[in-house]
Amino acid sequence: MSIRLFNTLTREIEDFQPADPNRVRMYTCGPTVYNYAHIGNFRAYVFEDLLQRHLEFRGFTIDRVMNLTDVDDKTIRGCRHAGVPLGEFTREYKQAFFQDLDALRIKRASHYPEATASNHIARMIEMISDLVKKGHAYRAEDGSVYFRIRTFPNYGKLAHFNLDELQPSGRVASDEYEKEQIGDFALWKAWDEADGDVFWESPWGRGRPGWHIECSAMATAILGASLDIHCGGEDNIFPHHEAEIAQSESVTGEPFVRYWLHCKHLLVDGRKMAKSEGNFFTLRDLQAKGWTGREVRYVLLSVKYREQLNFTFESLEAARKSLARFDEWSRRLQETASTTPEPLPESLDPERFGAALDDDLNISAALGALFELIRESNRLLDAGQLTPGQARSLLAWRERIDSVLNFSADDEGVPAEVQSLVDQRAEARVKKEWALSDVLRDQILALGWQVKDTKDGQKVSRKG
Incomplete structure (x- = not known):
């Protein structure tokens, strides 16, 4: 069975066929490093980890890029409030992000480009210059440069709306400049006093890149003009990913992404996560309460990415029990197994796990298949009907699926x-x-x- 994925662009489940069968080009939107990432962020990162691991499970080689947004309004406000240079301010949160990735057992991407790196700033300026030259962008009176959305007829195709539906949403900072059309978005933001010493020189004067151009520049510089997969949370569909398509395709003349995948928002106790609600958690908050990264990973992974996940402490308790079942089953197999594998009995069907994930990453069905197999193999062990050779075959299968789930207990001595x-x-x-x-x-x-x-x-x- 081929892998089938829901493509946000077409609103259809499609067979996955990368342009190059030997290399899947995958881009995933990473964190803005002005604070510690929260569990809503990590819901997306765990989904993307599952996607990569399952593609590798099926034999694909993945070249994945995850950006680090280390310059924007929030990072600039943070560094100025702290009274330290931008790079020093963001360094702590970059390090914390990678520590959290490790705690959640998320596989490292191939590349983690930083928006402030000189080669990426140069690429952004190069792309913006090309857009201006082609008439897709213009310099406003204040020195900022905007993308002219009316020059890109397909603008709105990802979010599935037309330009006439765009309405102003209030006077926010990004809309206070003189723009030709309300939907035009910033490619280059002119320097002002609030930016302090954060700026780069450009053909349009001092300033800094807009958020959208950062991702297009880094993605195309590393992976090329066309990507196989681009992921993110559903809140990224518009305007961020819509803007990426417009500016990238206007520069390269090629389709930017073949498959767009987006995960649903995370709720906490049935409500939107917010500090004002008292239900806002970083991974570190949960670890301080005694929960492990493995347990949090299980909860974030356990619901299909296109379905809303309701994160509760009851779900963490359930994860702890499920992982204990997985560990105990693994221990029993290890104690029973011989060195020579044998064919499994007909009552055990290990193929259901991978088949479920082939079906648009249906992790709920995959975990159901796993725990049904655990129940049946435990029954056979109890009855003395699972041979040591069959236990060895199950252990080999368990190792394969754990390359996808990464649920194994830490291999460490007892303190x-x-x-x-x-x-x-x-x-x-x-x-x-x-x-x-x-x-x-x-x-x-x-x-x-x-x-x-x-x-x-x-x-x-x-x-x-």
Whole structure:
């Protein structure tokens, strides 16, 4: 079965066929590094991680770019408020972003271009100059340069509206300049006092690039004029991705992207996430409450990307239990497996997992297939009907699907503090001091570990 994906551009599910079968060119909108990324941001990044991993699972080679927006109104305000240079201000949040990626087990992209890099600024100025020369852009009285949307007849094709539907949305900073048409967007923003020492020289005077041109310049510089896949949250469809199409195709004359994929917003406890609602969380907030990156990853991954995800602490509890089931199943297979694989019994169908993901990344169905297989193989183990060779084959399959899910428990030793409590508990059980045994078990649990009593003694593993 071929991989089929929902293309925002056509509003249809299509067979995925990259231009070059040996290299999938993929661009994913990255963070604006003015603060720590929140779980709504990471819902998109985890979806994009799943997409890349499943394409690789099916044999594709991915060349993925994720940009870092390190100059915009928010980063400039932040650095001026902090009284430090822009690069120093954003450095902390860039480092934090990569730490969070690692905690969530998100695979690194091939490239992480920064908007402020001199080669990318030069590329942006080159593209804007070309747009001005072709009549697609103009310099306004204040020195800013705008894209003239009426010169691009297909403007609106991604969001599926026509230009007549564009209406002013109030006097915001980007609309206060003299523009020919309300929908014209900034390619180059002229310097003003609020920018401080953040500017670059250009043919139009001092200033800085607009957000939209940053992505077009970096994407085409690294991946070429035409990309196979471009991803983001649904809030990026308009105006950001619409603007990327217009400016990129006006420069190159080629279709910018073949497949556009967008994920739905994340809710928290059924409401839009907002600091004023008290339901705004970064990954660090959740880790401080005792949740692991693996557990958060499970929740963010567990709902299909085109469906709204409602993030709750109950969903984190459920993730912890599901991961414990996955870990226990893995342990049982490892204890049973021989070195030589054997064909699986007919009651186990491992192909359902990949087939579900082939169907527009239907992760809900894929996880359902996984846990049904876990239930059935545990039944066979309990009945003594799964051979060591079949357990070996299941372990090999588990390793393959974990290249997509990345759910495996961390392979690390038990800390000395935990091991000491485990030893004390073993001694208490020998003495039949059951109350003390329970107290020690709770202390172990509080340190993030769980202990299970088996016929072979205590088994210790990380919580969830």
